[in-house]
Amino acid sequence: MSYSRESAFFFSDSEDRKRFFRRMAIRDYRFSTWLRLVAPLCLLMACVGFASGFYGEAPRHLFAGMRSQYPLLTATLDVVSDYADNVIFVVYLGVLVQAIAAKDRCKQVFFFRFFVGLVGVLLLVSLVKGLCGIPRPGIPLPAAPLSFTYHFGSFPSAYTAQxxxxxxxxxxxxxxxxxxxxxxxxxxxxxxxxxWLGKHHPVDIFGGVLFGSLILFFMFRKARGVL
Structure with missing residues (x-):
């Protein structure tokens, strides 16, 4: 199997390529690894869904009452929702800076693939949101396909996908x-x-997990079976 174009651009010798593809092949990581990472959220959404519904006003009313009862928790989750991704972005920036400073080709290609994969996932999520036009909590049906507006962009959850x-x-x-x-x-x-903040239905969160997980396909699909 031939090496990808980005590999040819970044790598200066065959040892760099071999080291990179050994790591990217993720032979030690199977479906069970992915499942352990997303299972807690999926189980939580399943519990909420079976208790109050996977879509509709019941989950919204449930958490609306809780938000008023627990304002501190609401404020904390608001911060988590808005800034958790920024913290991880800083980690990736640190990886890139360290990779450039150390001339680490493996990490440079990792960051390149990550960036391309993230852009691909977010573009796909935006497209699906607009095509489906699912109303957000508090917005009545019917759906508004091809609307590409905030109020009809509930599925999938872009924050979760990201x-x-x-x-x-x-x-x-x-x-x-x-x-x-x-x-x-x-x-x-x-x-x-x-x-909790009333931005999505439980089914939207499941969709975010599914679409966000596609980054593994963008990043690792060419590495399988190379060595």
Missing amino acids: IVALALPLVFFFRKRWLHIAMPIVITLVGFARL
């Missing part, structure tokens, strides 16, 4: 134990925050 797309590559590439612990917590907090 945090999943940010978290998964870090875990799969760097293989650090603390990332296996921290990233599921971050994913769960952001996804739950979107529901």
Whole structure:
């Protein structure tokens, strides 16, 4: 199998290529690894869905009452929803700076693939939002396909998709134990925050997990079976 174009551009010798593809092949990571990362959020959304519905006004009314009862928690989740992705972006920026300073070709290509994959995922999410035109909580049906407006852009959750797309590559590439612990917590907090704040229905969060996970296809699909 031939090497990808970005690999030919970044790598100066075959050892660099081999080291990169060994890491990117993620042979030690299977479906179970992905499942462990997204399962807490998915289980939480399933519990909410079976208790009050996966779509509709019941989940919105449930969390509207809770928001008034727990203002501090609401303020905390609001901060998490708005800034968790920015913190992880800083981590990626640090990876890029370190990779350039150390002339680490593996991390440079990792960042390149991550950037392309993230842009692809977010563009796809925006397209699906506009095509489906699903009303946000509090906005009555019917849907408004092709509207491309905020009020009819509930499915899928872009914030959830983005945090999943940010978290998964870090875990799969760097293989650090603390990332296996921290990233599921971050994913769960952001996804739950979107529901708590009345921005999405439970089904929207599931959609965000699904579309955000597609970044693994963008980043790692060419690496499988190369070596």
